[in-house]
Amino acid sequence: MSNTGNACAWRRPLVGAAAxxxxxxxxxxxxxxxxxxxxxxxxxxAAWTANGGGATTTAVPEATTAAVPEATTAAITEGQEPAALxxxxxxxxxxxxxxxxVRSGIEAFGVEPERATNLLRTLARHPPALHGLGPLAAYxxxxxxxxxxxxxxxxxxxxxxCRSEALWAELAAEARGFGLGDRDLRRVAEGPDAGWGAxxxxxxxxxxxLYRDAFLSDASWDELATRFNVPQLIDMIFSGAEYILxxxxxxxxxxxxxxxxxxxxxxxxxxxxxxxxxPPSPLAAPRLDPLPRAAWSAEVRGLLDPEDxxxxxxxxxxTLARHPIFFRPRxxxxxxxxxxxxxxxxxxxxxxxxxxxxxxxxYEWSQHVRAARRIGMxxxxxxxxxxxxxxxxxxxxxxxxxxxxxxLHRDDTVSAATWxxxxxxYGVAELIxxxxxxxxxxxxxIALNSLGTQLEPDRPRFPxxxx
Numbered sequence: 001m002s003n004t005g006n007a008c009a010w011r012r013p014l015v016g017a018a019a020x021x022x023x024x025x026x027x028x029x030x031x032x033x034x035x036x037x038x039x040x041x042x043x044x045x046a047a048w049t050a051n052g053g054g055a056t057t058t059a060v061p062e063a064t065t066a067a068v069p070e071a072t073t074a075a076i077t078e079g080q081e082p083a084a085l086x087x088x089x090x091x092x093x094x095x096x097x098x099x100x101x102v103r104s105g106i107e108a109f110g111v112e113p114e115r116a117t118n119l120l121r122t123l124a125r126h127p128p129a130l131h132g133l134g135p136l137a138a139y140x141x142x143x144x145x146x147x148x149x150x151x152x153x154x155x156x157x158x159x160x161x162c163r164s165e166a167l168w169a170e171l172a173a174e175a176r177g178f179g180l181g182d183r184d185l186r187r188v189a190e191g192p193d194a195g196w197g198a199x200x201x202x203x204x205x206x207x208x209x210l211y212r213d214a215f216l217s218d219a220s221w222d223e224l225a226t227r228f229n230v231p232q233l234i235d236m237i238f239s240g241a242e243y244i245l246x247x248x249x250x251x252x253x254x255x256x257x258x259x260x261x262x263x264x265x266x267x268x269x270x271x272x273x274x275x276x277x278x279p280p281s282p283l284a285a286p287r288l289d290p291l292p293r294a295a296w297s298a299e300v301r302g303l304l305d306p307e308d309x310x311x312x313x314x315x316x317x318x319t320l321a322r323h324p325i326f327f328r329p330r331x332x333x334x335x336x337x338x339x340x341x342x343x344x345x346x347x348x349x350x351x352x353x354x355x356x357x358x359x360x361x362x363y364e365w366s367q368h369v370r371a372a373r374r375i376g377m378x379x380x381x382x383x384x385x386x387x388x389x390x391x392x393x394x395x396x397x398x399x400x401x402x403x404x405x406x407x408l409h410r411d412d413t414v415s416a417a418t419w420x421x422x423x424x425x426y427g428v429a430e431l432i433x434x435x436x437x438x439x440x441x442x443x444x445x446i447a448l449n450s451l452g453t454q455l456e457p458d459r460p461r462f463p464x465x466x467x
Contacts, residue, residue: 086254086419087428089121101127108134110142119166119246119255126429129436132336133245135329140242143325144235146228149178150203154236155243156188157207161273162247162412165257165265172263189269199227208273210240214359214442216450221287230288231323237450238330241443244412248439251413253432282362283452290318299324303331315453316363316444337440341433345375347401351434352441353385354405360467361445366459386465397425401434408438 090097092114102124103113108131109120116124123129144151152175159168172185187194192204206220216224216237224233249255257264290313291300300321304313320327341348349372356364372382384391389402400421404414414422414435422431447453455461 084254085256086252087122087125087432089118089255090124092116092121097124099127102130105130105134108138110134110138117166117170118258119250119253122253122255123249123432126342126432128336128340129429129432132333132340133436135332136238137242137246139326139329140235140239144239145232146235146239149175150236151239152178152180153188153200153203154207154240156185157191157204158211158240158243159247160189160265161208161211161271162244162251163265163271164247164250164412166250166255167243167247168265169257169261169263173261176263185263186266186269189266191273205274206236207240207243210237210446210450211244212273212276214361214446214449221450231326233288234320234323234326234447234451237447238326238443241446244446245436245439245443248408248412249432249435252408252419252435282455285452286315286319286454287450287452288319288322290315291321292318296321297324303327312456314367315456316448319451319453320447333440334444337433337437341437342429343433343437346377346398347434348437349375349377350385350398350401351405351437353382354402355409355438355441356445357386357462357467358405358409359442359445359449361448362462363448363453363455364441364445365462366455369460383463383465386463397421404434405438408435409442 090102092098098113105124105127106113106116106120111117111120120130123133140151152171155171156168156175158164159171172180175185187196188204192201192208196204202220202223206216206224209216209220221233224236228236293313296304301308303324304317304321305311317327320330337348343351349368352368353365353372356362356368369382373379380393384393385402389399389406394402400418403418404422407413407415407418419431422434426434
């Protein structure tokens with residue numbers, strides 16, 4: 001980080017429930033011996049403190065000129081370049097388009113309408129999407145229990161990996177408000193081995209794993225758990241995945257960086273990161289156990305079984321219920337994709353099954369095999385989703401949906417050819433919802449893999465198709 005020589009404390013603006021946390025984070029410098037601590041509570045969980053007491057503020061030494069260790073990296077294959085402008089952002093001066101629904105949708109992101117970014121003004125072409133995505137985005141950016149600078153490091157790293165100039169520019173401006181300078185931003189692009197202190201390197205490495213592997217490794221999970229409690233671990237995973245979603249949207253819609261943000265992606269840093277881990281496979285045991293019914297509070301009961309019917313609850317929901325204030329905004333986004341978006345049930349399930357397959361999330365695959373069967377898809381069609389767009393028997397449009405999913409997963413944008421193919425049937429709203437569905441369920445896959453959510457008994461498994 002930028003080392004000013006002053007005693008520094010980075011604080012998240014505290015709003016709502018987060019005000020009770022009063023997290024204070026100290027700078028984590030490349031200089032040996034300088035660490036970071038956090039203090040946080042989750043409404044009942046024991047607070048972690050770095051030194052056995054309350055949160056501390058550490059004086060930051062002058063930056064050293066020690067050589068940056070050479071990173072062991074593997075070059076990332078370059079895929080599609082971010083698209084040129086595909087959807088014109090709404091002009092706030094256009095009274096016919098800048099409606100009350102648009103303004104309230106932007107406010108759902110926790111943003112004043114007059115401060116809306118180019119991405120939000122583009123999503124304003126499809127106001128229900130603003131309302132569907134906004135609550136979770138606002139929670140993660142404003143009320144998350146993860147320290148703000150940790151989130152920014154992850155977000156900047158994801159923006160770099162996704163080659164999202166729009167997201168990078170916005171986050172870099174925010175990061176400068178926390179004291180990061182030109183050299184720090186460049187080191188984010190260079191990666192976890194670019195002379196960071198241990199904790200900051202861990203956050204960058206975790207971002208790499210979530211992006212590349214859709215999975216947080218055992219080593220990263222164990223190290224994060226030495227400082228983060230359960231709500232913080234959940235927030236950290238979903239924060240990384242949220243930034244992937246925003247980058248995929250900005251890239252696919254051709255959103256330019258806002259002119260008011262001066263920073264742009266470093267042009268002379270090779271896009272590289274460490275070698276990929278093994279494709280995720282279901283963990284033998286959950287990292288977080290589903291919350292048993294006997295331990296439910298009244299709040300949790302209202303989330304999981306509001307009618308007190310006593311029926312079974314999916315392991316995913318019972319796990320996320322360990323973090324009730326997060327559960328609600330995440331449920332809004334999930335409900336939007338499943339029931340509020342403009343796509344047909346068939347298109348939705350093709351997209352979700354394909355991204356679950358690509359991410360190695362057997363839990364997601366299993367749940368949506370059942371959903372696909374309910375809408376009339378055959379087992380042969382479902383297996384064909386795993387094979388891919390080149391499998392014999394696809395309707396050309398269904399194949400285009402699978403290609404869009406593959407491109408978003410591999411290239412972080414939808415190619416011009418695939419966008420054109422989808423545009424033969426889809427308008428602006430449906431095109432936006434394709435990206436939201438794929439990126440939203442990539443988020444779910446990342447969480448399921450990283451939390452080790454276990455399949456319920458007698459559920460469908462992955463087909464015998466090479467991955």
